[in-house]
Amino acid sequence: MSEEPASSPTGSRPPSLPLSLSSGQKRGSDWIYRSPQTAGVSGIERIEAFFHQAGYAMHRHDTYAIGRTLAGVQSFRYRGSTRNSLPGGTMVLHPDEPHDGQAGTGDGFHYRMIYVDPALFQQALGGKPLPFLEGGLSNDPRLFAATESLLRAMDSAIDPLEQDSALYDLAVALDTVAGAPDTPRPVDYRAATLARDYLLASLDRAVTLDELAAAAGRDRWSLSRDFRALFGTSPHRYLTMRRLDLVRQLVLKGVSLADASAASGFADQSHMTRHFKHAWGVAPAQWLKMLGSPAPGAR
Numbered sequence: 001m002s003e004e005p006a007s008s009p010t011g012s013r014p015p016s017l018p019l020s021l022s023s024g025q026k027r028g029s030d031w032i033y034r035s036p037q038t039a040g041v042s043g044i045e046r047i048e049a050f051f052h053q054a055g056y057a058m059h060r061h062d063t064y065a066i067g068r069t070l071a072g073v074q075s076f077r078y079r080g081s082t083r084n085s086l087p088g089g090t091m092v093l094h095p096d097e098p099h100d101g102q103a104g105t106g107d108g109f110h111y112r113m114i115y116v117d118p119a120l121f122q123q124a125l126g127g128k129p130l131p132f133l134e135g136g137l138s139n140d141p142r143l144f145a146a147t148e149s150l151l152r153a154m155d156s157a158i159d160p161l162e163q164d165s166a167l168y169d170l171a172v173a174l175d176t177v178a179g180a181p182d183t184p185r186p187v188d189y190r191a192a193t194l195a196r197d198y199l200l201a202s203l204d205r206a207v208t209l210d211e212l213a214a215a216a217g218r219d220r221w222s223l224s225r226d227f228r229a230l231f232g233t234s235p236h237r238y239l240t241m242r243r244l245d246l247v248r249q250l251v252l253k254g255v256s257l258a259d260a261s262a263a264s265g266f267a268d269q270s271h272m273t274r275h276f277k278h279a280w281g282v283a284p285a286q287w288l289k290m291l292g293s294p295a296p297g298a299r
Helices: 023-027 118-124 141-146 160-177 189-200 209-216 220-231 235-252 257-263 269-280 284-291
Strands: 031-034 044-051 054-059 064-072 074-078 081-085 090-093 099-103 109-116
Touching: 044 054, 044 099, 054 074, 090 141, 109 118, 118 160, 118 220, 141 160, 160 209, 160 220, 160 235, 189 209, 189 220, 189 235, 209 220, 220 235, 235 257, 235 269, 235 284, 257 269, 269 284
Parallel strands: none
Antiparallel strands: 031 044, 044 109, 054 099, 064 090, 064 109, 074 081, 074 099
């Protein structure tokens, strides 16, 4: 699914890599880093890479290639002309479309990319035709936002439910940005409610969308769509917020942040803190301080 470089050997990913080009990077070797795969999930691959000059010769693959340039200028030939990807935009290369890749300046280019089996998007969209973005580049903020969770935290695998939710959001964003008309569909309230109840009973462990679909008696993508329509957010986001509610309840009772994180289904305290800050804009220790409460076990 991934691409092979046209020239220059690849090296390991530098630790704690900044999202800008340092003088050390400019002198170092080209590299490609493959993110760990989510257990039990197929059809998606994530990479991060840096190239000084030529990255890829002309080639094509049978997946979507969707990503963003983090630093530098990534130039590529696509559908008869040269495109230049800059930080802040989104690249969307359609399956089976020939393209290459090289640096647009002497500084090289650093980027992240996900490769997605088109069948996953088609399933998420209920069998609609695959979305097609003519130029291979988009500055639409909806598409940029939809790729965020899939293109961050490359050093670890994504939670299965989070990945499925992100893929659904990306499929819908692609479909919308490509100009597809909105088609209203009936919503299964009973299935969505069963899914919500299942999530509430599973705060302390990982849940997959397939597992949730089985409990609700609905196919995974229809359930994901129905859940959003009825509860205003994805199953993964709903579960994360209920886990954060539990964290707040526990720490206010004097439970340490580390123990509250574990009891609420988070991998560790740092994992919980990342989601806490994303939800409320402050770290849990700072939130407790603002409430006038000590931060038990805070580091």
